[in-house]
Every structure is written in structure tokens, then in C-alpha cells.
Amino acid sequence: MDALTHLMGGFAVALRPLNLGLAFGGVFVGTFVGMLPGIGPINAIAILIPVIFATGLPPEGALILLAGIYYGSQYGNSISTILLNVPGTASAVVTALDGHAMTRQGRAGPALAMSAIASFVGGTASVFGLVLLAPVLAKWAIRFGPAEYFALMVFAFSALSSLAGGSLVRGLAATAMGLFLATVGLDPNSAIPRFTFGQIKLLDGMDFVVVTIGLFAVSEVLQLLEDTEAGREVQAKVGRVMVSARELTSTGWTMARGSVLGFFVGVLPGAGGTIASFLAYTTEQRVVDREGTFGSGDIRGVAAPESANNAAATGAMIPLLTLGVPGSGTTAVLLGALLGLGVTPGPLLIQEEPDLFWGLAASMYVGNVFLLLLNLPLVGLFVRALTAPRWLLIPGVAALSFVAVYAVNQSPFDLVLMTGFGVVGYAMRKLRFPLAPVILGLVLGPLMEKNLRRSMALSGGEWGILFDSPVALTLWGMAAASLVIPPLLARRTPLPPEADLSEVD
């Protein structure tokens, strides 16, 4: 196996003392940066780039450091997501559903540990995928045109009912709200303003971080306040810190499926971790959630998206390095760094710069090991943050939210917007509307719109183009299946009592 020899060479690069140190440093910095949503990896990487150029690190060392920050921050973000319900990236939104529910039940420890383990599994599995399939996948990925992307989005939306938490009508309403919010701002094709009411601040649309933190975190603060006022017992139990052997074995296949799915979605140019984590979660719910516990603190609901989004991050290296197409904001910054280091993304990169490509692949693996070693012992420490008294925790979450949102654009207007979304989110909770579909609509809406319009522009208005290729047809088939099969299955297995489902928030 040629690739395997190369990977061994890659490990030789990654295990050089300097590179080991860089991987550790990157993962460490990343974890802490990731805990502050909004500040996030993009800024950390952007700030470091000139420093790296100035210090004259070799390209592979620089990339190892930056990739470490990227991975570390993804994990760091899941910490604030699980503990405080403050997701800072779109891919963490799904983790919030079960992760934060677990926290409320005093199971924050296992949730965090699971997140670290699932990230590790996803990372590991996908590195093997990279080794075995990189050259083949680079060719496969370019067969994905606008029509195929559109079908992929339809598939992602078809899984929506899983996120709806019982009431499909409420789920649809929440998705529609997300889709509507996605249309605010400059029209993606013609750059003509839509729904901006002459506000220059709205031209760029609703920033994902502003909406998410408003809907999730600010409404969480309001909920906490209400609970405290009403004298209700607010969870402060810490409980177990580690996952049990049973939990671990019960998530084995979930992580395996999440990793495979995440990796392939990550390989698609421009798709990335969000679609991967949403799809992994909803697929998993269809496959294993017989008791209807997803959404109310099922550990598999943490394992699926976390393994998928880490696998997607690795998969995304393929289009980044061979096509120069970044799958997310962070990989876009990585691309800028690559160019500055004199590395030209292209199909030849794997052959011409084997040290760089395989060194990076190996160091991603090493980085994942570090993440696990670094974070498992720290879980207990992070969880203790929850035992902070109410008067400290509530303002703490509020302050974190404001800092995070302000950090995105340094715009006071965003703070007002976020607060508004907080109130909306609180009302939605009270009326039992699910929040995740709003984010699904907001994030996938523009992708869906752009690809539909591109398809139409390509075909000159012929709708047939959407069903033209085998890939597209397969995706349509999967979308149809995911709508049709669950009700059929449900007829055979008795539904859980309605009361359980309504606990979902």
C-alpha cells in the first residue's frame, strides 16, 4: 500500500519534537479559544498567520499548528455548548440538543467525555479515510454540481421532522422562520438588498452567531431567571464525570456511522461540518432511536454529531488541498495561510509535497490523541463550573453571550439583534417550538437557494437538470425514503407516549 508508506513518512514528520510541540500548542490554544464562541478559531488563526510568516516556520509546521487550533476549537466549542447551551458554530447546534439536556439531568460529565471520545473516533476514522481514499475522492468531489448540492440540501431538510421534537407543524414553522431569516441581506446572485429596510447593518444578513446565541443562550438565561424566581429546583448536580462502559458500547455503531457520513460530506467542496452534523444526528435518530429519547438527553445524540463534524473537518482537507475550495470560514483562513507559505493547492499537491500532506494527515491524528489526553482529565474541572452559584452563572452566561456576539463584527447593532432573538427564543420555548430547525433553515437556506439558482442558470430554466445525474437521483431517493420509511416503521413499533416527546425543549 503506497499510501500507507507515505503515511508512515507523515508520522515521521508529525513526531518530530518541534511538530509535536506545535500540535500540542495548537490543540491547547484551540480548546480555550473555542470555548469563547464568536471569537473562535478564525480570528485566532488570522492573528497568528503574520506571526508564523515572521518566525519562518516550515510550511508543514505552520499547518500543523493552525490545524491544531482548528480541531481544538471545535472541541472547545462543544464545552460551552454542552454546559451552557451556547453553541458558537453551526455544527455545534445539534450537539446542544442532547448535550445540554444531559447537563440539565446532571450528566454533563459523560456528555463532555462522550464529545471528546466521539471527536477522537471521528478524527481517527477519517484520517484512515484520507489515507485510503484521498486521490479517488478528489475526483469524485468535482462531480458534485449545483443540482447535486440542491438535492443534498433537500435530503438534509427531509430529515427535519427528527428535529421537530414531536410536532411536525411547529418544526415546519420554525424552519420557515429560519429560511425567512436567511433571505435577509444581499441577494446572493445579484447583490440586491432584500428585507434590509435601508439598514446598512442588515446588508450582510443575519449573522449565524447572533441568531444562535440569541435563540439558545439568551433565552436560556431568561429561562434560568424564571426558574430561579419561581423557586424551582435548578439543576446543580454534577454527578459522574466519565462515561460508563455501557454508554460507550451503546454508541459504538453511532460513532462509526457518524464518522463515515461526516467524512464523505466533508469531502464535498463547500459543504462542511454543519451539514455533516445535522445529517448524522437525524440519520442516527432514524436508525436507533426506538424509544424516542433523542432530544431529551440521549448520549447517542452527542456522539453522532461530534464524530461527524470532526470527520468532516478531516474530509474538508481534500477539497482544500486539491481544489483550493474551503468548506468553512476557518478552512478559508487556512487556505490564505497556505498560499502565503508558498503552497499551491492543486491535484499535484499530494505528490509534490508529500511531507506536507501526509505530515498534516498524521499530525491531525496526533492532534486528536492530544485532544483526548488533554480533555478527559479536564472534564471534571469544566463540569465544576456548573456548581457556580446562580448569581454568578446567570450573569456569566449573559456576559459570555454579549462578548461572543460583539466579537464577530464589533457591532452594537448585533447586540440589540441578539437580545431580540433571545426574547423570541424564550417565547418559542414557552410555546414548545423547537429551536434547532430555525438554525437549519438559516444555515442551509442560502446554500439551497444559491444552488437552485445556479442550476437554473446552467440549464436555462429547465427543471429537469435537478434530476439529471445518478448522484442527484440517489439523493432524491434518500430524501423520499427518509420521509416515507419512518412512518411505516412507526406503524409496526408502538409510539412512545406523547408526554415524553413534549419534554423536548
Place this chain on the structure above:
Amino acid sequence: MRRSTLIATVLVASCAPPASRGWECIAPANAGGGWDLTCRTAGQVLYELGEAPGLVRTTNMPGAGGGVAYAHTVAQRNGDTEVLVAASPSTTLRLAQGQYGRLTEDDVRWVGAVGAEYGVLAVAADAPWRTLDDVIAAWRDDPGSLVVSGGSAVAGQDHMKVLLLAHRAGIDPRKIRYVPFDGGGEAMTALLGGFVHVFSGEASEVEGQLAAGRMRVLTVLAPERLGGRLAGVPTAHESGLDVDWVTWRGFYVPGEIGDESYGRWVEVMRRLGASPEWEKARVTNRLEEFFLVGDEFTEFVRAQVEDFREMSREIGLIP
């Protein structure tokens, strides 16, 4: 609402820098893009050269394709002598199309351009079109037969490149089919996947695919042939079409800083452009030599905005 306005005011006030906090470079986009790199690279070199009083801070101010930063500069920083703002043809194009509201190119002062990239037109390696003339001929037969992809929105830079070419060749630019993608990488991927026929982008974007022999560059939109891998590619002028697309990287400063401060910035840019340190940074960032400062640059910008305005009117984008 009054409370939030108050908070907002306090926040804005506390963010406006007091006198002499060192130099600041505003990148009107998120970290990682061209404007951001312009600020960070130039800032680094200005510091190394000892021109700047300390490290040059880069502030990312994304929004409205640079409109937020433009409005901010005019409305809130108009007399600030220590701030530079990164700019490119994207800025002049939006000014020309009235996308910055009522603000015009005369509301700020243009300091200089310190490097540039050039536009290219490319096709897949196995495509039937071997030269720019082949593409023009295909357009003449049926302007709708070719689909062009690019990394910018409709009426953005990559679109304008092909519109200008078609226009100069006497083909109705409104009949040219253009599909916008998110960045050059995605637009090229669509070309390689066989979804579009022609790719409109920048010289640096095609390098990797060119090296792998997957793409063929038909023309470079530069006054003279470029070096390196693109040395064998003719300019559009060689096909008789006078179209250049210079993606310059430069700076403007607030409009009311006075002639003395403006003169100082121009001198700083002149020394930056002449330094070997900048030469090195420019090559690292794959920018070609392109250097204009002061009045010369201001004239260049005015002419460019006028050009773009005329073109946008021609294709019916603006009244």
C-alpha cells in the same frame, strides 16, 4: 430601546480610539480575504521598516462588500490621521454601481496601490476552445452557448471581466451567461466537473490546476504577458481587445485629514513600495508589481470608477 441605544452609544464611544494609539489598518472584510492580507502584510512591513510608531493594528470590519468600512471612515473617522483602509477594484466597482449609498470616490483620499494580480480566462484542458479568439467566435455564433463561472456575484469583478471582453468584441454583454459561485475555488471546481465552459478568475487561482494539466488559460487580462507558468499565454490585446483587469491592492484614508497628513501617507507608501522588505512580502503573497501613489493613483481610481459606471450602465445594472 432607549436603554439599548444608550448601551450602544457607550460601546461605540469606548471603541473610538483616542489620539495616538498607533496606526490602524481597517480590512473591510473578515479575516483571511484579500483585504485582510493586504492590511496584515503591509502593516507588518511598515512596522519592520520603522515607519509605523509601533505594531500596526488590523481591524476587520466586514459588511456590505466594504460599504460598512467606507461609511465608517467617512462618518466617524473623517479627521483620523492614523488610519488606513484596504481597497481593491471591488471597492471602485461598488462605488461605481452606487452600492455604497450616496458616498462617492471623492469622499475619501486615495493613497496608493502597492501590488496587483491580473485577471484570466480559462477552460478545461480537454475543451474545444484553444484561444480567446475561439471563445469570441463561439459567442458570435450564439452568445448563450457558453456558460461562464466566476467567484464573484453578478456584476462583480469576475463577471465584469467577461462583460468587458464581450463588449469590446462587439457582442451584446447582456446575452453572456454567467453563473456566480462562492469564490474562485468553487467556480473552478464547476469548470473541472464539466458544469460550465469558461472560468473567469485571477492568475494565482489557476496555478495549481494549471500545473496538474487540468486547465488551459486562454488569456491574461494584463498590459503585457505575465511570467512563470503563464508566460506562454497571450494577453487580450494580442487578440485585438483592449481589456486589462488589474486587481490592485491599495489603500485610502479619511477625506478630511488635511494635505500635510495626506502627503505624509503618500511618502510612507512610496518608501514602502521601494523597500526590499515589501518586494519580498509581495512575492510571497503572489502579487505582481503594480505601484501608483498620490495624485497618479487618485486619477487612476477616478478613471476606473468612471469606466465601471459606464459599463454597468451599458448592461443595464444602473440607470
